[in-house]
Amino acid sequence: MFKSKLKYSNTPPKASIKRNTFFDDEIFGVAYDQKIILRFGKYLKPFRKQIIYSFIAVLFFSISSVSFPLIIKFTIDSSLYNVTNIDNIFLICIVTFFIGIIVNFISGYFQEIIIGKVGEKVLVDLRKSMFVHLQKVSLSFMDKTEIGRMMSRLQGDVAALQEFLHTITVGLGDLILITGIIFVLFFLDWKLALMMIGVVPTLLLVRIIWLPHARKAFIKSRVTASIVSGALAENINGVRAVQGLTREKVNYSLFEVLAHDNLKAQNIATRFSVIMMPIVDTLTGISLSVIIIGGGFLITKGNLEIGVLVAFILYVQRFFDPIRALTMHYSVFQRAMASGERIFELIDVPIEVKDKANAVKLKNIDGSIEFKNVTFGYIEKQPVLKNISFKINPGETVALVGPTGSGKTSITSLTHRFYDIWEGEIMIGDKEIKSVTQKSLGENVGMVLQEPFLFTGSILENIKYSQSKTTRADIVNAAKAVGAHEFIMKLPKTYDTILEQRGSNISLGQRQLISFARAIVADTKILILDEATASIDSYTEMLIQRALAKLLENRTGMVIAHRLATIRGADKIIVLQDGKITETGNHDELISLGGLYSKMFSLNYSSFDDIPDELIKSAAEETKENVT
Amino acid sequence: MSTKKIPYSKLKAESPNTASGTYVRIIKMGIKYKVQMFFGIIAIFIAAGFQLWIPILIGDAVEKISEIVSESDDATNRSVTTIGLLLLFASSMRGLFTGLYNYMGESIGQHIGYELRLLYYEKLQRLSFSYHSNIHSGDLITRALLDIEGVSMFVRTAFLRTIFMFFLIGTGTYMVIKADLVLGLISLSFIPFVGWRSIEARLKLRSSWYKLQEKMSILTKIMDENMGGIRVVRSFFSQNYEIRKFDSASKETLYLANDQVDIKSINISMISTSFLISMGLVLWIGGLKVINGSINIGELATFLAFMSILQQPVRMLGMMVNAFARGAASGGRLFSVLDMEAEIQEKKGAINLTKAKGILKFNNVSFGYEGERTLKNISFEAKPGHTIGIVGPPGSGKSTIAHLIPRFYDATSGEITIDGINIKDVQLDSLRHLVSVVEQDSFLFTASIEHNVAYGNPWAEDTDVEIASKNTQMYNYIINLPDKFNTMVGERGVSLSGGQRQRLSIARSILLRPKIIVFDDSTSAVDAATEQKIRIALKEATKNRTSIIISHRLSSLMHADEILFIESGEIQERGNHEYLISKGKKYSELYELQIRPKIN
């Protein structure tokens, strides 16, 4: 039945869509872990009352369910043997039966609704726990994971638990039912009961053999499913690149292989759950025939009443039904355990960057920033910044320049404590950043990121973002300052225009302007601009700079730009190369130094034929002076 | 070919009122699996047969046993044994065939899930930019994660089982009515009620599932953007704001989920109660009949056994109703995507353009995203070996021009030709092989550096990858990494600096040696010195190619053969550098700004 449709003769050698990173799905070996079940306990705690109620409901439900065949037995007995007073007993039996139905209905309803609602709430709480935890997890961890995989935990695994929830009500009742039935059977006739229960050890034995194999099959099916959804998610996000580079066919064939692996794994898992059906049914049959043959024998000996036999026959069905159901739902259960594990694994990710116990609030700072011998890297033993030291005085605007990959963005990330440094100290005002709360750091350091990221929602909401006190006027002013106002007013709904995902319905430069405005609205003492105008033309940029000069008057600014026109006016320019500071000084000083900066500066012109002569002359003279 | 925009309403899922069409489609998909269907249905009949035989055997046994009580002879005793053995046989056969049809049902469901996954994947790959920029990837991912599972679950749990139930109930009806009309009718009296409840519950659940999946999409969106924009969230320290956003969406899903619990709880309780009432009535009236001798105890036992066999399916009914409801809601959401026509279509008999020289011509091209015209009457020509430079303020339409060439969008009016052939008459694949756009915000994949560079041509030689990375000045950086070319690039390239990301995407494009290459502001994060080196290296590589350079840095494009200054979608100035400078208008103003030191 499973022949791959694809002739896989020419696998592209340099392609894969199956990602293999930090969070490996293969680590799920131990589903069924008792610890996992215990950990759910924490989430159940707030619902102690409801759980007690639901237990009572389950109890009543099971008792009434167990009692029906018993009542039937008495009814049959009464209609067969009790010649005297027949109508009375018969009637009592029937009335009891209908009372049982009412109890069954009420308890059944409450059992369903209480367990169902508690379960849904627990799922929502679990998802929230994951989400809240993700808000704290360090960037160094988040850098290594993919949204698609996280999502498969946040949505896929929670959904798997939900499926489990729908069967757990049934399962829980079944368990009590089985116990109740055994009880009643022994009460009715212990010999017959022993005959019937006799098959149970066989069932246990079968399960013991079956379990480890089945578990492996189920986990495999879950893992392959996760890989498939991960691959699908990435293709959706990168669909523009996929089409632009015409990778559709290759990706499809790679995806087909993954999907097919998943299909195969699912099929094998199904075989394991299905194989239990004939086994359980055969055992049911054995029980039935034992009861009938043995019971018949007992009846002929006059040791058993016919009603008891009928009750037994009915109980056999009720006894094995849940067992059969439990087997069928085993895959659901197994999946839930695997999912639970994946969920708790996420909740357990250690938080590297966190507030110290005695962290203080950063307030009334003067805005100075100091790096003291800072060394930092993303990968062990691969420092990206080496022994960096510099000081930015309050109110100064400092520019960071340097070739690509030299570590400029990394410096901004560290100023905001996205990562903890390996060595050295970073001071803001008179405080070490590790000693202040992250929240107060966020309130004092504003940032325009190199990659503008916008949220789905209106332009207004995007500029306002989390600043709840901001008024519409503030927003318009910020937009005017960055020169975004004009284009926003041209949009059909101006500030209320809805931006699609990541702002894909406006141009990149426009996105950059909005992300710039967002940082201005936050009104922080320190403002970091990481290539905030890289995708903007020089004319617009000049307008922004004029507005910015006013904005930065009482603030400390850290500006990164490749376009030297952007940074010429800075109070100080720091030149980075390979993670080291090679030059510091203002524009004129650096030009006269004749180092990297002046080289870059002239290169920016090198293709221009008409670099002003006087500029070259003065630069040359200054260099000479320096040398001498 | 229409270039009309897809109205947003069409992007939305099928409304919850058209479920029957969804079922028909799912069933059609299922019927294709002939082998599984065939064996599944046969197994159903056999399993149902044995299932129905069991109560008869039980009734016989009880009757025989009660005869023993009065007569007690060996023959009946033996026949009880026979019945016992027959029961064993019937029971294990029922198990075997129930297992078999369940397996077939699962198999069909899994195959449909597999098929849907492939169809969905393929469809999303083919749908045009206009579709993708109007729909959130979180929404599409939710459909992939939850809705495919919804359909597959419907098929797995409800498809064959429905046939089984109908068959079981139908035959059962016949049998019990034949045995005793009154008792038979009573024992089946719960079925109409159950049918009515199920239909009603299914309707309610379907619209609830439909709403729930929509809300789930919103929740996914929020979580997706929270993680995608993690640096924004962290830099504003807006975690609490994000959690509040999450909470309000999450609350809505909880509200709907609780709604479902309400519907399901009352439904399941009522169904099983109606069943019990029928059973009680059978007991009552049957008991009376036994008392007055119109039926014997065996017959009553048959009825009761029959009912207890129905109990399991009745309990399953609640689950099936839910599966039906979810299947329709999920199926609707999936099919609405699968039914979308890609806006950009290849004509029948389209021309293969692989051998083209690459003479690109825009002829009075106009274009608008949403009604309004973004580009107005753009005309230019670019020949192999030539370079066109494009400058202009943000939002002037530069990237839009770039997107028209590989037909990511179709021009509203005017025509774009390559070697004189309208690009609408060209095979899409061959066009996109011919043209490569280095996107302004390029997407890197979570794969090794090597796989990223070779993304467009996974059969590329090692040396090609090396040359491409040397040309973009990435080689030295890469070989100094511990894993060299096998180093993993984080999601969207997080583990690279801005300039490295841009250079990697340039490398990815030049590896393909396209005839026409468009650099859309693709060196904005690269310093001038490195860019200079890249330009020199590329000069050789792009000698016979047509280049279009969009940039804000004039040094990148001042040597172009023609420079277009674009504003508000119109070409305001054109000509080479010297000419534009001499004109002394906008271009020269920009130029001044870039070369002159800021004089206050």
Ligand SMILES: Nc1ncnc2c1ncn2[C@@H]1O[C@H](COP(=O)(O)OP(=O)(O)OP(=O)(O)O)[C@@H](O)[C@H]1O
């Ligand atoms: N999250 C990360 N994980 C691993 N390595 C990283 C990460 N971010 C940056 N790097 C590496 O650190 C180095 C410095 O990167 P950084 O982003 O600070 O450079 P940059 O100076 O901002 O460059 P650009 O001008 O290109 O933006 C680069 O070699 C880069 O590959």
Ligand SMILES: Nc1ncnc2c1ncn2[C@@H]1O[C@H](COP(=O)(O)OP(=O)(O)OP(=O)(O)O)[C@@H](O)[C@H]1O
């Ligand atoms: N997907 C879209 N849907 C609707 N409008 C869009 C879409 N993409 C761009 N636009 C609008 O079309 C206009 C042109 O955008 P385009 O991206 O071509 O500008 P650009 O010249 O490349 O700007 P930049 O220099 O900022 O990259 C802008 O006003 C933008 O808001």
Ligand SMILES: [Mg+2]
């Ligand atoms: Mg950077």
Ligand SMILES: [Mg+2]
């Ligand atoms: Mg653009």
